[in-house]
Amino acid sequence: MDNKQEVDFSALSCPIPITDYPRVLLAHGGGGKLSQDLIRKMFLPEFSNPLLEPLHDGAVFLVDAGRLAFSTDSYVINPIFFPGGDIGKLAVNGTVNDLAMCGAKPLYLSVGLIIEEGLPMEDLWRVVRSMKEAAKEAGVALVTGDTKVVEKGKGDKIFINTSGVGVVEPDITIGPNRANVGDTIILSGFIAEHGIAIMLVREGLEFESTMESDSAPLNGLVEKMLQASRNIHILRDPTRGGIAGVLNEIAQASNVGITISEDRIPLSEGVRGACEILGLDPLYVANEGKLLAFVPPAEAEAVLQAMRFHPYGRDAVIVGEVVANHPGTVVMKSTIGGSRVVDMLSGEQLPRIC
16 A cells, blocks of 8 residues: 655745746836735745734734843845755744744744845745745744845845744843853754855865754754753854854853863764864854853753753753853863863854855
């Protein structure tokens, strides 16, 4: 008996008539019939929900009484498709994670699309489908948005802005200036995978093992962590600037010293090899599905175990601690017994990484 499920290929094909409009035209952003076709045939069916369906200039919604978290970010990555994701998945997960790092439960997102004239309609459809799947996994709704089309040569395929709103429960207080001496620093998993995946695609390099972006929604992981402890002091996702950049920001904001151990930082052999070939320091390479947590030492083990029971935290490890000496500075103990200062980069290793 054949147990194979039939695939609904109609859901995978672009709903805009490709024979008439194989590429995005300026008119698709002009507010007329083609704009309406794009919204009603491509965007609305994919993101359909009661708050979006009125197609008003904004969304009106009720939230639980308490504090709101609000975040916005823009994505200009090159290339827009890469192993493990694309600009659409990145945009949804990025804003979801920014809200989660505030200790918030993400609820609603807006999206702004800046599309370059000539973008293949199938590429736009692929991005839209990816955003739909990412929002579904994160458990958020896209409730309002905007589309603009710019002349060919005035953009780079597609730029995306996402903004999000979430609710913070009353007994949660998380912020970059809350590190205390003695805090345990936990890292959720292997670093530098996103940045290396992007760089390998750009440079046309191939390795024996496929490098994929770690782009993922972290709100579910944070929820499990907060169930284990309501006293988490800091949560941060080390995107641009990597874990080195984030740790320096925290050390300076809290005026504390931070010590990490090189031999505790999880690094795959593929990333290690790629960094050696490309001359990159993995501590400064972007991540899109990892977090750092600063936790009181008495509760660190409970948080760590909660993380390891979640798919996006199964490789979580303790990588360091907050110390009283060298305030404002990050120091790494090397594998050979020495120490070095991990400073913040004055430039950027990898431009257009997110």
